[in-house]
Amino acid sequence: MAISETDTRGQAGLDAETLRALYRHMLRSRLLDERLWALNRQGRAPFWISGMGHEAVQVAFGMNLRPGYDWVAPYYRDLGLTLVLGMTPKDHLLSALARADDPNSGGRQMPAHYGCHRLNIITTGSPVGTQLLHAAGAALAARMRGEDSVAFTSMGEGGSSEGDFHEALNFAAIHKLAVVFVVENNGFAISVPWDKQMPTPDVADRAQAYGIPGVVVDGEDPMACFRVARDTIARARSGEGPVLVEAKVLRLTSHSSDDDQRRYRSAEVLEAEKLRDCLSRFRVTLEELGVLSAGDADEMRAELVLELDRATDEAEAAALPEPESALRHVLADGDGT
Amino acid sequence: MPTKTYLEAIRDGIREEMQRDERVMILGEDVGAKGGVFGVTDGLQKEFGEWRVLDSPLAESCIVGVAIGAALNGMRPIAEIQFQDFILPAVDQIVSEAAKFRYRSNNDWNVPMVVRAPFGGGVHGALYHSQSIEAIFCHIPGLRVVVPSTPYDAKGMIVAALRDPDPVMYFEHKRAYRAVKGEVPDGEYTVPLDRAAVVREGADIAVFTYGMMVHTVLNAAERLVPDGFECEVVDLRALRPLDHDAIVASARKCGKVLIVQEANLAVSVSSEVAAIIAQDCFEHLDAPVMRLGGPEIPAMPFSPPLEQFYLVTPDKVETSLRELAAY
Numbered sequence: 183m184a185i186s187e188t189d190t191r192g193q194a195g196l197d198a199e200t201l202r203a204l205y206r207h208m209l210r211s212r213l214l215d216e217r218l219w220a221l222n223r224q225g226r227a228p229f230w231i232s233g234m235g236h237e238a239v240q241v242a243f244g245m246n247l248r249p250g251y252d253w254v255a256p257y258y259r260d261l262g263l264t265l266v267l268g269m270t271p272k273d274h275l276l277s278a279l280a281r282a283d284d285p286n287s288g289g290r291q292m293p294a295h296y297g298c299h300r301l302n303i304i305t306t307g308s309p310v311g312t313q314l315l316h317a318a319g320a321a322l323a324a325r326m327r328g329e330d331s332v333a334f335t336s337m338g339e340g341g342s343s344e345g346d347f348h349e350a351l352n353f354a355a356i357h358k359l360a361v362v363f364v365v366e367n368n369g370f371a372i373s374v375p376w377d378k379q380m381p382t383p384d385v386a387d388r389a390q391a392y393g394i395p396g397v398v399v400d401g402e403d404p405m406a407c408f409r410v411a412r413d414t415i416a417r418a419r420s421g422e423g424p425v426l427v428e429a430k431v432l433r434l435t436s437h438s439s440d441d442d443q444r445r446y447r448s449a450e451v452l453e454a455e456k457l458r459d460c461l462s463r464f465r466v467t468l469e470e471l472g473v474l475s476a477g478d479a480d481e482m483r484a485e486l487v488l489e490l491d492r493a494t495d496e497a498e499a500a501a502l503p504e505p506e507s508a509l510r511h512v513l514a515d516g517d518g519t
Numbered sequence: 520m521p522t523k524t525y526l527e528a529i530r531d532g533i534r535e536e537m538q539r540d541e542r543v544m545i546l547g548e549d550v551g552a553k554g555g556v557f558g559v560t561d562g563l564q565k566e567f568g569e570w571r572v573l574d575s576p577l578a579e580s581c582i583v584g585v586a587i588g589a590a591l592n593g594m595r596p597i598a599e600i601q602f603q604d605f606i607l608p609a610v611d612q613i614v615s616e617a618a619k620f621r622y623r624s625n626n627d628w629n630v631p632m633v634v635r636a637p638f639g640g641g642v643h644g645a646l647y648h649s650q651s652i653e654a655i656f657c658h659i660p661g662l663r664v665v666v667p668s669t670p671y672d673a674k675g676m677i678v679a680a681l682r683d684p685d686p687v688m689y690f691e692h693k694r695a696y697r698a699v700k701g702e703v704p705d706g707e708y709t710v711p712l713d714r715a716a717v718v719r720e721g722a723d724i725a726v727f728t729y730g731m732m733v734h735t736v737l738n739a740a741e742r743l744v745p746d747g748f749e750c751e752v753v754d755l756r757a758l759r760p761l762d763h764d765a766i767v768a769s770a771r772k773c774g775k776v777l778i779v780q781e782a783n784l785a786v787s788v789s790s791e792v793a794a795i796i797a798q799d800c801f802e803h804l805d806a807p808v809m810r811l812g813g814p815e816i817p818a819m820p821f822s823p824p825l826e827q828f829y830l831v832t833p834d835k836v837e838t839s840l841r842e843l844a845a846y
Contacts, residue, residue, distance in 0.1 A: 253588075253591075253592065255588075284625075285627070286624070287623050287624055287625050288625030288626075289625075290622065290623055290625060291623050295623070297623075297624050297627060297628065298627070299624070299627045299628055304588075304591060304628070305620055305623055305624035305627065305628045307615055307616060307619060307623060308615075309611055309615045309616070312584060312611060312612060312615065312616050314584075315580065315581060315583075315584025315585050315587070315588060315612065316584060316587050316588035316591065316616070317588060318581075318584070318585050318588055319584065319585035319586060319587055319588020319589040319590070319591070319592070319596075320588040320589065320591055320592040321588070322585060322588065322589050323588070323589040323591075323592035323593055323594045324592060325570075326544070326570050326571075326594070327593075333588075345580060345608070346580055346581075346584060346611075346612075349576070349578045349580055349581035349584070350581070350584070352576055352578070352581070353575070353576060353578075353581050353585055356576065510626070511621050511622050511625060511626040512621070512622055512660050512661055513621070513661065513663070513685045514621070514629065514683075514684040514685055
């Protein structure tokens with residue numbers, strides 16, 4: 183089970199326990215994601231927007247953050263990230279089924295609009311890119327109090343076209359705030375390909391304009407993602423300022439359950455991308471390394487499916503919100519007139 | 520009791536609250552060494568340091584978005600927008616984000632933040648330094664919108680705003696900064712963020728107004744006294760939520776109503792006040808509700824005759840009041 187120091191596959195520095203945890207978190211996110219698609223296609227959940235193909239980078243960063251101490255301003259594909267930080271499959275099933283006990287929003291928002299105060303996961307809305315400034319502001323407050331928390335924030339490459347992208351990187355860089363900006367670049371903003379989104383292939387190049395490091399990482403390589411996450415978070419925590427990470431990832435699904443990417447992407451490309459899927463490749467790698475034995479991954483899957491079945495049952499049995507509760511929580515006193 | 524300008528009263532309120540509560544901070548353009556383009560934050564950076572009185576980049580969405588993040592992480596920020604005219608790039612952060620945090624998280628998150636901005640014309644500010652676009656925010660559940668008209672209220676309401684757990688839009692009439700003076704107590708007090716004030720009692724015509732127009736209306740109201748008409752002047756102060764009960768009480772008492780504002784009338788604060796009165800005071804009215812405000816042109820022009828044409832003056836208010844009195 184031990185990993186050779188001289189192994190060339192890039193796992194150096196990550197012990198077997200970390201690698202297994204990385205795989206398990208990725209698998210847990212993928213299984214939940216698949217379940218949410220199934221519920222949608224069965225007509226039981228009105229909407230889903232997926233993180234499939236993004237799991238490696240999300241889990242890598244999640245594992246290197248301190249839940250409830252660090253600040254997290256995620257975007258809608260960050261299912262895997264929220265699970266690592268401590269949210270549960272049941273939490274997100276309650277959200278997808280719009281139940282009253284959904285901890286993200288009490289069934290008020292569409293699914294994948296993440297938020298959990300206990301874990302410092304800042305509530306997210308649908309406008310793209312606005313969350314980057316919230317991360318900068320949280321980091322400013324931490325800096326003023328002399329705390330060493332880190333603010334993580336993420337977006338797609340489409341989000342990097344918003345004005346708030348510039349305003350947030352600019353502000354964080356001026357004050358050397360501990361913000362880790364992560365672009366999960368899957369090459370498509372709904373149907374618009376990256377080359378209609380920006381004139382150069384790497385969002386990370388823009389870091390230079392702010393005098394901060396820009397890092398490109400293969401977002402389908404969990405071990406590379408883990409090292410980048412560990413190093414950039416440590417750098418930010420030590421007071422050296424923000425960093426812009428760009429993970430090149432695959433969008434293995436359509437944009438959302440209301441989209442069909444076969445209208446704008448070729449079948450050949452979609453088939454080819456499946457072969458590059460971080461999850462299946464990582465399993466092979468870990469089995470080759472001896473980190474996972476032949477039965478380990480299947481056993482892990484069976485155990486996670488069990489958790490998921492139970493969570494699905496509980497979420498489906500949970501109550502819908504009372505209609506009049508729509509009037510609550512506009513302002514602190516509950517009266518928004 | 521000391522007499523202060525409106526501007527000094529705002530600054531006193533901020534300074535005293537910053538002394539009491541180290542979470543209070545200011546973020547905005549030119550708020551530091553310069554003390555703001557109007558001087559509201561003059562001296563505060565020297566007293567509280569560069570972090571708590573922080574010059575921001577020239578980026579309004581950044582000012583408000585960063586203030587939101589700081590508020591989430593335990594601060595009580597004031598986001599200062601240099602002119603209300605320039606608040607529009609921050610509207611996504613104010614309307615889509617701050618106003619919806621509590622609701623969309625089902626009460627898990629809230630944004631204790633104050634957005635300050637000067638508004639209003641009559642200072643040769645032309646189209647982009649004179650606007651009164653507060654109605655945009657009055658439409659938005661999840662926000663409080665307040666406009667003090669006196670130094671006393673300016674201090675008490677900025678302190679109350681800084682203690683409120685939700686986002687408060689605090690709009691200051693820029694012509695009031697130095698033109699309006701009044702008694703302001705030293706030390707701590709607050710003025711509620713959801714109560715109108717009857718600033719002149721009368722039983723003949725109820726006038727609802729806010730901001731600099733309160734002073735314009737008070738001037739005009741005196742001109743009717745020799746003719747035996749006493750106006751009741753209500754300073755709305757809270758534009759969202761409006762003080763429904765105060766509006767209904769004065770409208771019913773007088774039976775005749777004039778609503779005055781500097782902004783153009785369509786879909787404005789005056790529209791909402793008129794709607795409340797139409798719904799809840801119909802049988803008490805002795806005349807149609809009358810409104811007076813700016814014309815339906817994009818904004819206040821620069822040339823003095825054009826600017827004067829736009830502005831609501833005591834003469835215009837007097838004319839409307841006499842028309843109502845004669846009805």
